[in-house]
Amino acid sequence: MKKIYFLILLAITLATAVNAQKPADIESKVKGLTKYTGYFNFYWDENTGRVLLEVDKLNTEFLYVNSLPSGVGSNDLGLDRGQIGDSRIVKFVKSGPKILLIQPNYAYRAVSNNADERKSVEEAFAQSVIWGFKAEAIDGDKVLIDFTPFLLRDSHHLADRLGSSDQGNFNLDESRSAIYLPNTKGFPENSEFEATITLDGKAKGSEISSVTPDPNSVTVRMHHSFIKLPDDNYKVRKFDPRSGFYDMSYMDYATPIDQPIVKHMLTRHRLQKKDPSAAMSEAVKPIVYYVDRGAPEPVRTALMEGAAWWNQAFEAAGYKNAFQVKLLPEDADPMDIRYNIIQWIHRSTRGWSYGASIDDPRTGEIIKGQVSLGSLRDRQDFLIAEGLLQPYEDGKPVSGKMLKMAIDRLHQLAAHEVGHTLGLQHNFAASTNNRASVMDYPPPAFTMGTDGAIDLSNAYTTEIGTWDKRAILYGYQDFPAGTNEDDALNSILTETLKQGQLFITDEDARPEGGAHPLAHLWDNGKNAADELNRLMDIRRKLLDNFSEKAIRQNAPMATIEEPLVPIYLIHRYQVEAASKMLGGLYYTYAVKNDGQPTTRFVPPAEQWKAFNALMLTISPNALALPEKLLEKIPPRPDGYPRTRELFKSRTGLTFDPMAAAESAAATTLSFMLQPERAARLVEYNSRDVNQPGLIAVIDKLIAATWKTPQQGGYKGELQRMVNNLTLKQLLTLAANTRAPESVRGIALMAIDDLKRWMYISLRSAGDNTNNKANLIFGLSQISAFEKEPAQFKPAQPVAMPDGSPIGEGDF
Structure with a gap:
């Protein structure tokens, strides 16, 4: 009897084990759940808060994109609402009870009809398994998986980004994370999923603290899109570096x-x-x-x-x-x-x-x-217009020109960013060709009449550019059947070049290392030096007449500084542009036999013109603010703290005109003696003795600063400040191990010559105590450098207020 009972018990146990190992069918598993139909069907379990995904396309590739529909709100952290994250092709692959979400490696392929050839490349490079799931139910080729853990994760890597930006250590808190059902939807060719994600941690950064109600608890939403791949009817178009496309x-x-x-x-x-x-x-x-x-x-x-x-x-x-x-x-x-x-x-x-x-x-x-x-970009343009027009006069209506300029800028901005999403890169040479592309960065173009009135009527373009039309023609023209597309595309580019269109993009236009004299950010005019001189003339007149008419009625007088900043620094980007003429090189993205010139030195006369224009920006006359204006800027009142948009101060609570001047002058000098530019000056002079060499540039720089007779008063202080900045920049160049040794040697020679001149000048300084102090400080800096050149780090100059939009970027 015991044996019979044992056998019965064993049979029951085995049957239970078999049944336990056999997955349930999908219909019974989803009974009572809310079904969403779409590219992938899925089910919502209200009681458990789970999403169950029905995988009916095993081994079928599709596109997976994660994004951030609700962001953090800080430019510096760069985690904006609507930000697209990673985009990749994936597929579900079943292995026993496991379902793997695999990302194939499309960076390496064999475009071949030979399956073995394709397989050999596929197996040569790693793939990535993004996630593993366990089958909850199986019906033939359909598998049901619990999709919830996949959705309730930090798919946008917020914790890593907060940590790397020194905002604190954070981890996902599942207890405070949940599916966000309103944006979890199904469509015929895409399935959309969203989750509220909370990161818990110990915040320590000011940025995260400034944009969250509780910086230790950061809650955002993360979105996941499963998208059907397009059909095979799209025709790939060849890339050409002259086309303007990514x-x-x-x-x-x-x-x-x-x-x-x-x-x-x-x-x-x-x-x-x-x-x-x-x-x-x-x-x-x-x-x-x-x-x-x-x-x-x-x-x-x-x-x-x-x-x-x-x-x-x-x-x-x-x-x-x-x-x-x-x-x-x-x-x-x-x-x-x-x-x-x-x-x-x-x-x-x-x-x-x-x-x-x-x-x-x-x-x-x-x-x-x-x-x-x-949304704050238009306000910056409005602020610039306030400084240019100073429109707030008692008893007079406020001009509508500021709003018009801001709105005109929004037209251009929308066109610019849409251009990127059409496939177009920046064209930073367009401003030299009658603003031929909205894909350039445009500063407001304005003129000053003989009566001192500013004209903003042509501040921004009002239509698409001639370059943009040529680029779209290359990228989107649909050719009749029988057309040789390669020949047709080459003909488009040939005509574009005949029209005199020029395309130069990002790396070549950046001030750090950039050499092209026509490609710049936020510049205007055909010639950077001429435009810099024009801007400096207008700037001087604007500053000489700057007053409380630049701020609204009842605004604190201290807020004059807000519109003053962009006017005082109205030349900052034109300085970048002009500096690239010095040691600059004209070039194109030429391809073999297209007839374009490849490289050409900037003529020496143009380089020296740029040098002289740059030197004018650091002259005492250019850096000084009128006494009548300085008397009108009190310390900031309560409720109006100093921000990153304003000048730094070394004088405590009071407005510091010397710091404002230092930030402007230091920027000019840093561009003039930038290591890569210095290296080009040495190289180009060695290839053509008529080219300005680094020795000649430094000699002229020192002659125009240290060796120029000092003025008295406020302008004398400005002059001595520029002297110190010049020396510090030379010492920094000499100590820079990234610079070629020839450059460092020239800088050392110039420093040694200057030291000897300082000793001689110190003996003949007489009772000029300010001059003595300037010389003694300069000699002390050289002495400190000579003791430990590798360890020498001069005090950093005051930084300019933010100019370009804050945060990482453009795009």
């Missing part, structure tokens, strides 16, 4: 040995004419952008109008109404992949705007464009 590249190991293994293709939207043979045709499917409903008027209209400028370029390419701008429908989700979005982003301080896109890594096709425009 490229996407990969290594193709099936390439014949006599061809380049790296393949380059444009990133662009899919656009086709209904009739490719027609000079003008409607598009099969137009490109439509939608503007954020949260943007207020008149901003919203400006964004829609500015973005719509691009239709001018598409019309020039033969498309009728192919680029459209609409208001986002009320029930639309901005994170939905079907909508190209222009978002109005709020932050605690003014920051960069940017245009990003979600692309197909296989082809470069842009699936979605997403523009983020900082």
Whole structure:
């Protein structure tokens, strides 16, 4: 009897074990749950807060994108609402009870009909398993998985970014994280998921503390998109470095040995004419952008109008109404992949705007464009206009010109960022060619009449540029059947070059290391030195007449400093531009036999003109503020603290005109003696003795500073401050191990010569105590340097207030 009972018990146990190992069917598992249909069907369990995903496309590739629909609000941290995170091709692969989400490696491919050849490359490079799931239920080729842990994670790596920016140590708190159901939706070609994520930690940074109610508890929302990949009807277009487009590249190991293994293709939207043979045709499917409903008027209209400028370029390419701008429908989700979005982003301080896109890594096709425009940018333009116009006169109506200039800027800004999402790079040479591209960074263009009145009527462009039309033609022209596309594209570029269009982009335009004399950020004019001289003349007149008319009625007098900052520093970016003429090099992105000149030295006369223009910016006359203005700037009152947008002060609570001057002069000198520029001056002079050499530049610099007779009073103090900055910059150059030894040797020689001159001058200084003090301090700096050159670090000069939008970026 015991044996029978034992056998029965064993049978029951085995049956239970078998049943326990057999997954339940999907229907029974999801009974009573809310179903969402879409690209992937999923189910919501209200009782447990879980999302169960039905995987019915095993081994099928799709696009996975994570993003940040609600952000942190700090420019410095760069975690904005609407920010797109990682975008990658993935697929679900089943292995027994496990379901792996795998990311193939599309950076290395074999574009071949030979399956074994494709497999050999696939197996040669690592893939990535993003997540592993356990099957909750199985029905044939369908698998049900608990998707909740995947969604309730720090997919945007906020904790890492807060830690790396020294804001504190944070970790995900699952107890304070949950699915955000309103933005968890299903659509035919995409499934959208969102979660409220809370990071718990110990905050220590000022940035996170300034934008969170409790800095130890940072709560945002993270979004996940599963997107059907586009069909195979998109035609890849070859990349050309002269085209102005971004490229996407990969290594193709099936390439014949006599061809380049790296393949380059444009990133662009899919656009086709209904009739490719027609000079003008409607598009099969137009490109439509939608503007954020949260943007207020008149901003919203400006964004829609500015973005719509691009239709001018598409019309020039033969498309009728192919680029459209609409208001986002009320029930639309901005994170939905079907909508190209222009978002109005709020932050605690003014920051960069940017245009990003979600692309197909296989082809470069842009699936979605997403523009983020900082809501405080227009206020900076309004502030600049206040300083230029000083419009607040008692008893007179306030001019509408400030608002118009700010709105005009928004038109241009919207067009610029949308251009990025169409695939276009910056063109920082366009400002020298009658503002030929909205893809440049534009400062307001203004003039001053003989009566001293500022004219802002042409501050910003009002339409798409001539370069932009040529770029769109290259990227989006739809050619009739039978056309040799390579020949047709080369013909477009040849005509673009014939028109005198010039394209120079980011790295070449940055002040650190940049050498091109025509490619700059925030500059105007055909010649950087001429424009700098023009700006300095206007700036002097503006400063001489600057007053409380620049601030509103009942504003504290101390707030004169707000509009004063952009006027005092109105030349700051033109200084960058002019400095690049010194030791500069003209060049193009020429390809073999395209007829373009490749490189050419800047003529010596142009370089010395730039040198003289730069020296004028550090003269006492340029740096001084009028006494009548200084008398009107009291310390900041309660409620109006000093911010990063204002000048630094070394005089405590009082306004410090010397610090303002130091920040401006130090910037000029740092660009003039920048290590890479110094190295070019040495090299170019060795190749052509007519080129200004570093020795000649330093000699002229010292002659115009230390060796110029000192003035008295306020301007004498400014002069001595510039003397000290000049010496510090030379000492820094001599100690810089990144600089070539030839450069460091020249700097050391100049310092030694200056030291001997200082000793002689000190003996003949007489009763001029200020001059003596200046010489003694200079000699002490040289002595400290000579004792330990490798350890010498002169005191850092006062930094300028923020100029470009705050935070990392542009885009």
